[in-house]
Amino acid sequence: MIKSITTLFILFLTFLNLPAQENNMQEIIxxxxxxxxxxxxxxxTALFDVSISGGNDLIVLSGETNLIEAENELIARLKEKSIMFENNIRLLPSEELGGKVYGIINLSVANIxxxxxxxxxxTTQALLGTPVKVLKKDDGFCLVQTPDKYIxxxxxxxxxxxxxxELEKWINADKIIFNSEYGFSFAEADINSDRVSDLVAGDILINLGKENNFYNVEYPDGRTAFIEADKCLGLxxxxxEAYPTEENIISTAKKFMGIPYLWGGTSTKGMDCSGFTKTVYFLNGVVLQRDASQQVNTGILxxxxxxxxxxKPGDLLFFGFKQTEEKKERITHVGIYIGNNEFIHASGKVMxxxxxxxAANFSEYRLKQFIRAxxxxxxxDDNGITSIKNNKFYSGEF
Structure with missing residues (x-):
């Protein structure tokens, strides 16, 4: 009988304490x-994937983040409120990488x-020679952050x-950039020799010297090859020379007319709408944000x-759905203004x-969805836009 009363009393106290536990957990959330x-x-562009478990006596923090400042802020806030916790948050880059927390893209176009x-x-692509931050490895893949901060x-x-x-060696090496829309590298200084790989505009390789009308180049993984010199420039x-003038942007954009639309594409092999604008500006020395909904938050209104x-030619035009009382604004498309009320964009193909x-090429659909420019x-190097030469990834300062 006494045992039953004791059990009931403990259950009663536990029941009384449940609201306090729930409030405490909700406060931490x-x-x-x-x-x-x-x-x-x-x-x-940033990871802070943190969850909690446990109860009033001890809260267990789990998850992962690449932001040590955010983790430190969380710990400070919990200590300030005298909350007991066990910190199992995994800080990225992962220790399992053994110091190899940087990467260099090793294919003409890497699919990400x-x-x-x-x-x-x-979701995106990265070009040969692009420096990236490596956060962790899993099942034959690496979680990376590209120079536009995309993860x-x-x-x-x-x-x-x-x-x-090894990264600094790559950064400081003399390099060339491939500036033709598409091409190949060869095993010898001869276009009839075996091919080593394909190449696209914007690919970057180490310059080992010039032989006849070819550059001898080195890939990030140590492969060597030859590229026709007239298709390259010293980086x-x-x-x-690479600067986004009105003329340069329009000229570059029109080179891609008819290239197929590819969701997630950011190269001359195929591009989505923001991948197109990103590629055009990259080939003129500028790193744009990855998505249209990010690009709209940069530049001058x-x-x-x-x-x-x-x-003016070169302005980015953004399309989508305007804000209503029920829904937030949603940017779904972007193109480049080229003058005379015309714009070039990737929609099915670059057009x-x-x-x-x-106008004969009038798009009523796009006019109705136009949001801003x-x-x-x-x-x-202002208003959320960085030049490649001042981007911290390309200078090895990330």
Whole structure:
């Protein structure tokens, strides 16, 4: 009888304590969400995936993040409230990488996916010679962050993992950039010799010297090859010439007319709408954000309230759905203004449409969905736009 009463009493106390436990847990969840919204508002560019378990006596933190500042803030907030916790959050880059927390893209175009699976969604691409931050490895893939801060998965064959010393060697080496839309490298200084790989515009390799009309080049994994010299530029020379003027942007954009639309594509093999704008500006020395919904938050706002007269060639035009009382604004498409009310964009293929109802190539659909325009040309190294030569990934300072 006494034992039964004791058991009931303990259950009663536990029941009374449940609301306090729930409130405590909810408070911690709220703190985590506050920190996430402050440090990692965009999961495409920052990781703060933290969960909790346990109870009032001891809270267990688990998950992972690449933001030590966010983790430190969470720990400080919990200590401030005298909350007992065990910290099992995994800080990235992973210790399992053994110091090889950097990578250099090793294919002409590396496909980067939403999950570590070849069947997963293609989210972006990276070009040969691109430096990346490696966060962890899993099942034949590496979670990497590209120079636009995008975080996704690339298969192991697409990236050469290196340590800091090896990265600096690559950064400081004399390099060339491939500036033809498409081509190949060869085993010898002869276009009839065996091919080593394909190449696309923007690929970067180490320059080992010149032989006849070819550059002798080295890949991140140590392979060597020869590339026709008239299809390359010395990278330092290219840096001094590559700048986004109105003429340069339009000329580059029109070179890609008819190239197929590819969801997740950011290369001359295929591109989606923001991959197209990103590629055009990259080939003129600028790193744009990956997605249209990110690009719209950069650059200088162009006044289009009373029409399109203030637009200049090279401006980015953004399309989508305007904000309503029920829904937030949603940017779903982007193109490049080329003048005379026309814009070039990737939609099915790279093509030119007009916002003028009297034009033969008028797109009523795009006119109805037009949201705003942003000027990129006057924003290099400002307003969220970085030049390649000043991007910390390309200078090895990340």
């Amino acid at each position: 709220n703190i985590i969400e506050e920190i996430k919204s402050g440090f990692a508002p965009d999961k495409r 996916r939403s999950k570590h699976s070849h069947s997963a969604e293609l 996704s998965w690339v298969d192991n064959s697409g990236v050469k993992l290196v340590n800091k010393e 330092n020379n290219w840096f001094s 162009v006044d289009t309230e009373k029409g399109l007269d203030n637009l 030119i449409n007009s916002l003028n109802p009297d 942003k000027r990129i040309i006057n924003s290099v």
